[in-house]
Amino acid sequence: MRFLVTGGAGFIGSSLAKALEKKYPKAKVYILDDFSSGHFKNLIGFSGEVITADLSKKELWEWLKTNFQFDAVFHQGAITDTTVQDQRRMMEVNADSLRYILDACLHWKAKLIYASSAGVYGNSKPPMKEEEGLEPENIYGFSKLTMDRIAINFLEEHPEIQVVGLRYFNVYGPGEHYKGKTASMIYQLYRQMKEGKRPRLFKWGEQKRDFVYIEDVIRANLLAFEGNISGVFNVATGIPRSFNEIVDILNRYLGTNYEVEYFDCPYDFYQNFTQADLSKAREFLGYEPLYSLEEGIRDYLERLGETMSPKKDD
Template sequence: MIIVTGGAGFIGSNLVHGLNSLGRDDIIVVDTLMNAKKHLNLSGARFIDYFDKDEIIDAIDSLKPVEAVFHQGACTVTTEQDGRYMMRTNYTFSRDLLHECLRLEIPFIYASSAAVYGTGDKPFAEADNERPLNIYGFSKLAFDQHVRCILSRARSPVVGLRYFNVYGPGEVHKGNMASLVQRMFEQHRAGRPLNLFQGSKNFRRDFIHVSDVVKVNFHFFERKKSGIFNCGTGSARSFQELGDLVAEQFGGAAIEIVDMPPQLEAQYQKYTCSDNSMLNLSGYKGGFVALEDGVKSYIEAMNQQRQQ
């Protein structure tokens, strides 16, 4: 049996579908569904039970044997200013779930984030430049630090994956927190220009397709290693390049340059790129979807979904 927290969310639902493609349907989905639209991410998915987030820690002992927990549930709103809520959701709950898994010796693979890194102009390695610019990044780093403290005593694998800019099917419910590809698709569908922030030629991020994130998760699920690893492509591309790729899919749609909101500017990472040295040392050889191919396939998938 496998537990996926945040299982109706973006990456969690892709993990559920990915497990199904491997012939696994002995899956327990954990989520809150306060945003009811997330249930659409699980259309066609096979799983045996559902638990609310507030139920799973008390219930997990009775569900054994559990083969692994993929902990993807989190508040991912990078502009959230309620630090107490962010820490309770991303740190305290994660800590309590982790310790229950350690007690039961259940492998624990969780979502960290490249938001733990601050500013810089070189690829980020796991132990460097850990100076988050917002409370979301701080909540993720706090949990990573806790994991580092207990890792030597853990009798079962614990893996943290620092996701870079993930895009792909299953993020419609994320609204303003969805990838630029998703937001531009909605702008084009509404007959509006595609928006890019002023300076996007110089803002470069490591964009990774969600299918690759699933592959990296499964890599560690199969190998039972422990540690904190970056999960990015190792290549930084500008938002201007990404916007141009999206516009190309719409026959050269117009792009409008807009000002960045002042409240976002102080906590905005203008550069991210994954140093994949540790990931490569773990034996990962899955490769990554090229941005050109990922954008094309994603927009095709969204167009197909709209026609259904």
């Protein structure tokens, strides 16, 4: 088997590429990335090839069609900084490129599993269901919603190929630190506390998000690949947790006692509450989150080299 992972130098893509090599040792895994937000250090331990290119270029996909054959494409590459305001570039890279990728997958008869986002829901009413509340509040969320619509329209025309969109909620875990300011709040708060600083939160830290650990996201991708279903599915834990709770968990595991420093939120738009409805993912993908926030943070801290108190409060 041959797999292509776009955005494979990034946080999720690099983990996925390594997980594919582990699960399918005879397969060849290729990564396509332009290293705009990814980092080669994420690829230490990856043994496949890297293709360095801009995935928004149609010519690239024509060249790939002629020179390669893939059984599945895991499309993770995107502009992932949700504060980017360049609407045209965001749409070209995130949304328009999907048309070229779908066309290539049709040519190869390959499965396509692509990353969508909870950004499609904006601040609509939770719990968020796949077919409801599609009210993105920024161009990033709009670009991801456009991807889902392109995919669904394509499937109507070409039901012979399998296409799965996975709407990740807030993902955290090893490999995200190269994302800098766009890394998860879990990582940002951990860094601040490790540097001996008080953790900083927007007033009053009670905003809640559905945080999902990288291992659950990787498993959702593998389930999508192994199954035969097409469609768009939420990938999350289904349980919203507050930023204050993250600080409490980190204090407990790191053996610290930091108090939060609260400040005003500078953004016009901010997702205050996200919670996924997972019924569709459970029913059709067989997806079940395995990591609670406590279990995910514990595993993450261990992989960051922290030694923690015995498992008492998970």
